[in-house]
Amino acid sequence: MRVLIAPDKFAGTLTAVQAAEAIATGWRRHAPGDELDLAPMADGGPGFVDVLHAALGGSLAAVTVRGPHGEQVPAAVLHVGETAYVESAQAAGLHLLSGAASESPETASSWGVGELVLAAVSAGARKVVVGLGGSGTTDGGAGALGALGATSDGVLDGGPAGLASVTSVELSAARERLSGVRLVAASDVDNPLTGLFGAAKTFGPQKGIAEDRIADVDALLEGFATATDRRTSLEKGAGAAGGIGYALLALGATREPGIELVAAAVSLADRAKAADLVVTGEGAFDFSSRAGKVPYGVAGVAGEALRPCIALAGKVLVGAREMRALGIESAYALVDLVGEERAMRDSADALAELAQRAARTWSR
Structure with missing residues (x-):
């Protein structure tokens, strides 16, 4: 299975590059045979x-x-x-x-x-x-x-x-x-x-x-x-x-x-077409993500490529209906898995655990 990993930073804890690597680490624990393509993203802010x-x-x-x-x-x-x-x-x-x-x-x-x-x-x-x-x-x-x-x-x-x-x-x-x-x-x-x-x-x-x-x-x-x-x-x-x-x-x-500028620079559309699943993420996934944020942008590219997109986040503050409106099939929250204190203290390890959990559902 080919998985495109395209997260934003997790503000205050992980850069986009670190987040992508953490997700990849956790995903490989469950699905070492999957082909992972890391595409760290940004929307104009830090990173x-x-x-x-x-x-x-x-x-x-x-x-x-x-x-x-x-x-x-x-x-x-x-x-x-x-x-x-x-x-x-x-x-x-x-x-x-x-x-x-x-x-x-x-x-x-x-x-x-x-x-x-x-x-x-x-x-x-x-x-x-x-x-x-x-x-x-x-x-x-x-x-x-x-x-x-x-x-x-x-x-x-x-x-x-x-x-x-x-x-x-x-x-x-x-x-x-x-x-x-x-x-x-x-x-x-x-x-x-x-x-x-x-x-x-x-x-x-x-x-x-x-x-x-x-x-x-x-x-x-x-x-x-x-x-x-x-x-x-x-x-x-x-x-x-x-x-x-x-x-x-x-x-x-x-x-x-x-x-859109970053997506074009990293050839995100072509990489999404070559993937079976797209994984994105950010620190707080809420409805404001629609206003030009990375998960919404990545989900839009995934949708155009007819590929499912899931999100891993520090917090998930939207319901299923809002999630679908943002083009996300499913979202997973760090604080739900490990609690807020550890999510902030051991962000990379916690995100890897969350990715491993997501892989159990989404990896073939």
Whole structure:
């Protein structure tokens, strides 16, 4: 039996590569004769550059950029010919927020993402693909714009709190600096910048913004959009990565679903056709997975190839009906098998056990 293993990362515990290897380890315990094809995936969030490097080759250039609160953080630019790939989470990721009282999520800046784009362009890239997802910022991409040369009468590098002083933004210098470069925003969500489904309302709480501050932060983003480019703030993907998507779109970027971009890079459709079963997974499998997440994207490719798809996850938070709507035949949860504590502590071993259990049902 041929099994295609195409998981996302298990946030906070396993990279996509580690997750794929753990699933393969467990599957082989029950079905050592099965032919396993490992295709680690990403949707634009953490792991985007590593997954593409494994699939496309190219060269990684190490750079140092500004983190959300001004600290220097390591990052990498993947160069494949004249195309460069960068990952916003490396410069502005949720994992970079310390939680210190002096480092409020309302002062977290995306400045380092602009520095990553500049590093790619300075090295000769004519196309820069920016993976969006997993950010700890909600500044509408103001910091990234500032790093790229945008100017304002207010503070662009102070997180959403700094936007209170912004009444006008000039993008001409940033656009000039990127002249002749094609920008692509690889987004895992299609939310607008502001409003009920905007960056603050939808993603602010997970970044530490207090519930009673969400409306105020949304209003700050609304004012920033009015000062910069109101129409673009309504576009799909503008709310990605706390609004870094908006900054890129305002500079003329095109938007591509991150999962589709990665699927094409790893030739997922052809590999699914060659398989008998597709296995995907992520940390939390819930109905939000439909919004551009890896399991939904992988299941869609499996469906087009007329192959069944199952999911292994840390938690499964959907019922059978919702699961079918996402294109998943069956889903298995780590916490149901080993409990939450061990699922977090021994993630690789626990995931291998879960894969072994799934193989008992699905392997011929």
